[in-house]
Amino acid sequence: MDYSLDSTITLNNGVKMPRLGMGVWKINNAGASQSVQWAIKHGYRAIDTAKQYGNEAGVGQGLTKGLADNNMKREDIFLTTKIFNGDQGYESTLEAFEDQLKRLQTDYVDLLLIHWPVDGKYLDTWRALEKIYHEGKARAIGVSNFNITRLKTILKNGSVKPTINQMEFHPLCQEEDIRNYCEQRNIQFEAWSPLGGGKVLNDERLKKIAAKYNKSVAQIILRWDLQQNVITIPKSVHEERLIQNTQIFDFELSNEDVQEINTYDNEARDLWYSGFYWHGNPTGMKDSVKQWND
Template sequence: MNFSIDSTVTLNNGVKMPQLGMGVWKINNSGASQSVQWALKHGYKAIDTAKQYGNEAGVGDGLTKGLADNGMKREDIFLTTKVFNGDQGYESTLENFEGQLKRLQTDYVDLLLIHWPVDGLYLDTWRALEKIYRDGKARAIGVSNFSVTRLQNILKIASIKPVIDQVEFNPLCQDEDIISYCEENNIYVEAWSPLGGGTVLGDERLKKIAAKYNKSVAQIIIRWDLQRGIITIPKSAHEARIQQNSEVFDFELSEDDMTEISSYDEAKRSLWYGGFYWHGNPTGAKSAVQQWDD
């Protein structure tokens, strides 16, 4: 399998998306700006943020500076953001999305996701995403943290199919039911927390495989994702790790090692919808998200 940092997948609406990108969860605005600039410096073409992260302004600043520093244009980068839970609903999604574009310093995003399926609201939110897509303000639309049942509910009412379900995915949390359903319906799976929030990095079995390839555990996991056909967005606020996470294209995991890592699944989630605050509580959705103070 020949991959590079420029490798893309083709989404079900024909848009090409980089298979490897960088996430910025739990990074403040100044840190997000710096991380984005480092990512572009080291060849990344995809950046993933969300209103709920409170750092869209930092990402927008980092993109503006990073594009200028590297002689790139906005269309050279694939930018993802997500609808905040407290903004869900048809009119509210449309109204608040304009603020997201302003913070990101762009007039469109490449991918817009529903961050969580807030019961009672997410179907109306999807209709709003379809309008945003038709208006040309998002090149593709999808969902995040959707179970098979909630994906099925979207498909029942959708005139535009989601291109992606972004879910927690790493060697200890694989959700094969979602993977299978998405494959059957031409929906890509994108991994958030591909490194298990750092907890997976200490797994002795993965350390043994990493030593065989003279790579870090993080590099082994990222390569495993890529060879499985999963879009992946490891997060880091450190330049050395951002660079290291991109250095996964000079080796290939054997079929035996791919199978071995795939056997580690423990359904060990750090966060999942069943226990999330928004589950069954649409009236409790907050109306604002705290923006990081730097």
């Protein structure tokens, strides 16, 4: 499989999305701005943020400066953001999204996702995304953290098929059932938290595979993502690691090693419905996002 940093996947509406991008979860505004500038400088063409991260303003600043510094245009970058849970609903989503565009310093995003399926709200939110899509303010729309039941509800009641389902995905959390369901319906699967934190990077089995290829565990995991046809968006606040995360195109995992890693799944999720605050549509949904203005 001959991939490069410019490699893309064609979504079900014809839009091309980079296979590898950068995420900015748990990065403040100053850090997000710097990381985005570094990412653009080193060849990244996809950036993923969310209102809930509290750093859309930083991403917007970094995107504007990064494009100018590298003599690039807005259309050269694939930008993703997400609808915050407290904004869900039809009119509230439309209103909130306009504010998100202002923070991001753009008049459109390439991909807009429902961040979490807030029960009792997400169908109205999806109708709002469809309107945004038809108005050209989002080139593609999709969902995040949707299980099969909720995907079925969107497919049954919506008029636009989601292009993406973004889920927690790494060797210890592979979501095989949801991935298979998405693949059968031409909904692209995308990984958040692809490196899975310390519990994955310190896995002794992955360390052995990494030594075999003279690569880091992170590079092995990201290459495994590519060979699984999963879009992946690792984050880093360190320029050197941002560069290292792109050095995955000069080798290929053997089929045996891919299958070996596939056996590591033990559903070790960081987040899921049973412990998620918004599940069950609680009252008092307010915008409690902390905008990190440092």
